[in-house]
Amino acid sequence: MKHDKLAQMSQVTEAVYLAEFRKVQPLLQEETRLRGALARLNEQADSERKALATDMPMQTIGADLLWQAWLVRSRKQLNIELSQVLAKKSVVMERIRLAFGRRNAVQAMSDRFITDRAIAQRKKQFERLLQNHSDG
Template identity: 40%
Template structure:
């Protein structure tokens, strides 16, 4: 492969890798937000449990049953969202690994090609030097 074409291919694979990297960053941000929602819900539940003086009056009205139902429904929704984001993350991680592999392989190929080019130049120079020494009588 010509050096110019190889350089273009390396740049393309780097760009594809960076695109996959940005996509995974967005997914990770979504996952962090969902985990924060879950933590806020846990804090609300803990705060509600820490108020024993209100428990009796809340139970008389039946609000504790409604609260537990709301908390259970909300927790289930958050866990569903988290599972969906984690599934997307797994797919994105696989794409990121592939993109990194391609990028890494192209960079290694470019380095090997540059080393071969340097080696061929050195060999050609040595051959030219030997020819000039041998042809000078």
């Protein structure tokens, strides 16, 4: 394979890898946002649970049950959204792994080509030196 082809392949595989890598950034940000929202919800639930345990008027009117129902719905919705993001992230990460592997394979082929070419050039130079030395 010619070096120009390897250089072109290297550029293409690098571009594909970077394009796939860019796709995961918004998913990572969304995952972080959702995990943060779940953590805040859990902190809020702990805090409210302690407050409602001692607030008899709120228990009497059923506010504690309404709170629990809202908490369950909110946690469920956040977990559904997080699951969807993680599923998308899994698909994109697999594409990144494939693109990374292709990029590395092409880079290894290019490196090998350059090394083989350098060895061949040195061998030719050495043979010329031997030829010149034997002629002289």
